[in-house]
Amino acid sequence: MRDVPAAPPVLRMAGVSKSFGATRALDDVTFELGRGEVHALIGENGAGKSTMMKILSGAIAPDAGTMEIDGRPYAPSGPVDGLRCGVSMIYQELTLAPHLTVAENILLGRELDTAGWLDRKAMERKVREVLDLVRHPEISPDVPVGRLSVGAKQLVEIARALSNKSRILVMDEPTSSLSQGDSQRLFEIIRGLKGQDVSIIYISHFLEEVQRVADSYTVLRDGRSVGSGTMEGTSLDDLIQLMVGQKFTQLFPRVDHAVGGTVLSVKDLKGTRMTAPVTLTLSKGEILGVAGLIGSGRTEMLRALFGLDEVEGGTLVVSGAGLAGRRPWTRIRRGLGLLSEDRQGEGLALSLSVADNMTLSDLAPYRRRGLLSPARQRRAVAGLVGELKIKAKGPGQKVGDLSGGNQQKVALARLLHQKASVLLLDEPTRGIDVVSKSQIYEWIGGLAREGKAVLFVSSYLPELLGICDRIVVFHRGLIVESRPTAGWTAADLMAAATVGRSSREQHPDQRNAE
Amino acid sequence: MSRQRRPGLGKALNIFGPFIGLLLVIALFSLIPEVQGRFLRFANFKSVATQSVIVALGALGMTLIIIAGGIDLSAASNIALSSVIAAYAVNAGAAPLVAVLLGVLTGGVVGMANGGLVTRLRLVPFIVTMGMMGIARGAAKWIAGNQKIDAPMTWVNELMAKSPRPSWLLLAPGIWIVILFAVALAVLLKYTVFGRHIFAVGSNEATARLCGIRTDRIKILVYTISGLFCGLSGVMEFSRLTVGDPTVAVGLELDIIAAVVIGGGSLNGGEGSILGTMVGVLIMSFLRNGCTMMGWPNYIQEIIIGAIIIIAVTLDRLRHKPE
Numbered sequence: 001m002r003d004v005p006a007a008p009p010v011l012r013m014a015g016v017s018k019s020f021g022a023t024r025a026l027d028d029v030t031f032e033l034g035r036g037e038v039h040a041l042i043g044e045n046g047a048g049k050s051t052m053m054k055i056l057s058g059a060i061a062p063d064a065g066t067m068e069i070d071g072r073p074y075a076p077s078g079p080v081d082g083l084r085c086g087v088s089m090i091y092q093e094l095t096l097a098p099h100l101t102v103a104e105n106i107l108l109g110r111e112l113d114t115a116g117w118l119d120r121k122a123m124e125r126k127v128r129e130v131l132d133l134v135r136h137p138e139i140s141p142d143v144p145v146g147r148l149s150v151g152a153k154q155l156v157e158i159a160r161a162l163s164n165k166s167r168i169l170v171m172d173e174p175t176s177s178l179s180q181g182d183s184q185r186l187f188e189i190i191r192g193l194k195g196q197d198v199s200i201i202y203i204s205h206f207l208e209e210v211q212r213v214a215d216s217y218t219v220l221r222d223g224r225s226v227g228s229g230t231m232e233g234t235s236l237d238d239l240i241q242l243m244v245g246q247k248f249t250q251l252f253p254r255v256d257h258a259v260g261g262t263v264l265s266v267k268d269l270k271g272t273r274m275t276a277p278v279t280l281t282l283s284k285g286e287i288l289g290v291a292g293l294i295g296s297g298r299t300e301m302l303r304a305l306f307g308l309d310e311v312e313g314g315t316l317v318v319s320g321a322g323l324a325g326r327r328p329w330t331r332i333r334r335g336l337g338l339l340s341e342d343r344q345g346e347g348l349a350l351s352l353s354v355a356d357n358m359t360l361s362d363l364a365p366y367r368r369r370g371l372l373s374p375a376r377q378r379r380a381v382a383g384l385v386g387e388l389k390i391k392a393k394g395p396g397q398k399v400g401d402l403s404g405g406n407q408q409k410v411a412l413a414r415l416l417h418q419k420a421s422v423l424l425l426d427e428p429t430r431g432i433d434v435v436s437k438s439q440i441y442e443w444i445g446g447l448a449r450e451g452k453a454v455l456f457v458s459s460y461l462p463e464l465l466g467i468c469d470r471i472v473v474f475h476r477g478l479i480v481e482s483r484p485t486a487g488w489t490a491a492d493l494m495a496a497a498t499v500g501r502s503s504r505e506q507h508p509d510q511r512n513a514e
Numbered sequence: 515m516s517r518q519r520r521p522g523l524g525k526a527l528n529i530f531g532p533f534i535g536l537l538l539v540i541a542l543f544s545l546i547p548e549v550q551g552r553f554l555r556f557a558n559f560k561s562v563a564t565q566s567v568i569v570a571l572g573a574l575g576m577t578l579i580i581i582a583g584g585i586d587l588s589a590a591s592n593i594a595l596s597s598v599i600a601a602y603a604v605n606a607g608a609a610p611l612v613a614v615l616l617g618v619l620t621g622g623v624v625g626m627a628n629g630g631l632v633t634r635l636r637l638v639p640f641i642v643t644m645g646m647m648g649i650a651r652g653a654a655k656w657i658a659g660n661q662k663i664d665a666p667m668t669w670v671n672e673l674m675a676k677s678p679r680p681s682w683l684l685l686a687p688g689i690w691i692v693i694l695f696a697v698a699l700a701v702l703l704k705y706t707v708f709g710r711h712i713f714a715v716g717s718n719e720a721t722a723r724l725c726g727i728r729t730d731r732i733k734i735l736v737y738t739i740s741g742l743f744c745g746l747s748g749v750m751e752f753s754r755l756t757v758g759d760p761t762v763a764v765g766l767e768l769d770i771i772a773a774v775v776i777g778g779g780s781l782n783g784g785e786g787s788i789l790g791t792m793v794g795v796l797i798m799s800f801l802r803n804g805c806t807m808m809g810w811p812n813y814i815q816e817i818i819i820g821a822i823i824i825i826a827v828t829l830d831r832l833r834h835k836p837e
Contacts, residue, residue, distance in 0.1 A: 329727070370706060
């Protein structure tokens with residue numbers, strides 16, 4: 001009977017909005033989830049999916065809007081309250097205790113007892129019940145979770161949600177770290193859960209998989225719901241168009257620059273954390289964009305290039321000199337500079353001053369007879385602070401006190417200060433305001449004009465299309481395509497990143513030719 | 515920006531906090547009639563300073579380690595081992611200078627071993643140095659044959675004399691040595707590339723690596739330097755006791771760490787200063803001294819010092835609240 005159209009939705013979110021400071025993360029979003037429905041939530045990074053799910057789970061409260069579960073108002077006071085109302089999140093980073101057994105994990109915090117003594121029999125019975133739903137050869141109640149594979153762990157996490165009688169499961173990129181076989185098994189289990197009237201919100205960047213597993217979809221873009229409907233009769237290209245929208249490249253100041261000779265060439269390079277070897281060349285005055293989903297291997301390649309991870313195989317030549325090993329200082333000496341994607345965790349030493357952070361990679365100019373002159377350090381830095389329009393009280397201010405955009409400029413200024421000629425930029429504009437963004441684009445263009453080479457990793461397609469000369473796309477550890485920017489559209493890039501090849505209608509010949 | 519008020523307050527606490535604490539302690543005992551007369555005397559201050567030398571030398575090195583984000587639990591054992599080695603050498607007829615150098619070098623070797631293990635085996639400093647605490651203490655007892663090593667009096671024993679031999683020195687040579695090295699280390703931290711790198715490693719090791727700093731090398735150097743200071747502290751211990759005692763300074767590593775923390779060092783790394791540490795050492799010494807004069811039992815001192823450590827760390831947390 002559950003296919004009767006009048007059946008009330010299990011979950012209803014109406015007019016939900018949320019702002020963080022000046023950024024509007026969610027704007028008047030309405031969302032309905034039917035009983036036993038698998039509903040895909042789709043959107044680029046930063047479109048508002050995780051904010052929406054945090055609101056649903058009770059981790060954060062919305063600024064406006066209402067939620068209902070089974071027609072009753074739902075306003076969770078926190079994640080525990082959300083869980084009690086039947087909403088379970090299954091996160092990418094698993095939240096299991098590795099030293100405890102499968103059974104102990106499943107019933108963690110909800111142990112069955114008689115007068116404080118664990119009732120092992122009853123617990124085992126309950127665990128077996130839910131494990132029947134998520135059968136997997138590795139899983140039995142008394143195995144420590146730490147010994148399970150990632151896929152099996154995820155199933156334990158699902159079992160935990162089921163034992164909690166959750167009727168709404170949120171799966172955030174559930175297959176991103178699963179093997180092909182484990183993914184298949186997960187899809188089967190999802191089908192089984194539908195039969196049990198469990199509703200699932202399925203978040204994934206892998207669109208083909210979404211198409212296969214979901215009944216309906218909602219696409220978020222810039223915090224708004226830009227479309228939703230049933231998956232039947234909706235093509236991949238429809239979804240991609242909705243995701244990227246019609247926003248295009250005027251925002252991006254174009255600085256004229258000429259591409260020169262090769263400065264960095266990488267052949268079959270394999271770092272310890274890369275899943276496959278990569279081949280790539282970068283020329284003077286070139287801005288080379290690197291597209292791909294988070295976790296597709298872009299950052300791992302940069303880390304190997306810069307010597308933060310050990311290079312296991314292949315060759316890396318910068319300005320004619322071969323480089324190897326795990327020694328970042330040899331890279332810096334050869335003119336490489338890396339901007340980390342993790343600004344606060346790796347990019348900057350937050351408790352140190354602006355001046356120290358900018359000059360840390362090259363303190364030699366401020367040393368005379370072994371002694372450092374902080375005054376000259378500050379004077380040298382003052383110029384860069386002005387040039388990059390960094391809003392700080394002075395070079396002595398702690399970097400941790402600056403806003404995100406200004407912190408990023410400090411990290412960029414370090415590369416300028418060390419006079420890097422090959423810049424590896426990992427998500428340089430992530431999480432910063434629009435004004436700082438366009439300043440950074442202009443600055444990158446200026447560097448290219450000076451003949452510097454830029455490798456520009458980004459998940460934000462419009463900026464890649466806006467400022468790069470050429471774009472390569474990573475998919476599951478491999479570079480799947482490389483074209484001049486003029487040969488790409490946002491939809492093509494999205495298709496290559498999510499499916500591993502560019503969309504079918506537009507470039508069938510090209511694909512066959514390669 | 516709404517945050518701008520807090521850092522100002524935090525900065526003031528940062529710089530003046532330890533000093534205010536020290537002045538409070540001194541003022542407190544100066545106001546109590548029973549001890550006033552004896553407490554506020556140059557002779558008393560001199561003896562407090564002399565008693566501080568051993569902890570102060572250990573704390574100088576510990577400051578570097580804590581700024582670099584590490585910890586050294588083996589410091590006190592290292593001091594005992596070095597004092598035993600120095601006594602052993604004097605006893606065996608070595609020239610006093612050779613004995614002193616041997617003592618200092620012993621400390622350096624232990625420190626270098628700490629640094630090597632931390633960086634090569636990628637182990638947590640807490641664990642490595644806890645192991646080394648046992649190893650160094652055991653080695654000291656072994657070498658000393660589980661008893662005190664007597665040694666003939668030499669000029670080494672003058673280092674900790676309350677009334678120094680050339681009387682124009684005014685203070686024990688050990689105190690002058692502490693002052694000399696304190697100034698040297700303060701300059702090192704603030705005005706050398708090495709000093710900047712120590713702060714960078716402690717503030718964010720990943721950033722330091724990203725900036726091409728050889729973080730392992732920095733850490734080994736820091737632990738080695740700290741070890742050398744423990745060695746020197748051990749020599750002072752020998753000078754004071756006139757024997758090499760392998761059971762001396764048990765638990766002293768905690769006093770040393772406490773001094774650094776009271777002085778503004780953060781166990782998360784990236785913060786701390788030599789001046790603060792020295793004030794921290796003096797706060798603890800004056801407290802002990804005042805309590806003893808008051809005739810308060812030992813356990814009262816322990817409770818007070820324990821409370822001071824907690825207060826100091828709470829202030830440390832308040833300072834970091836804006837994040």
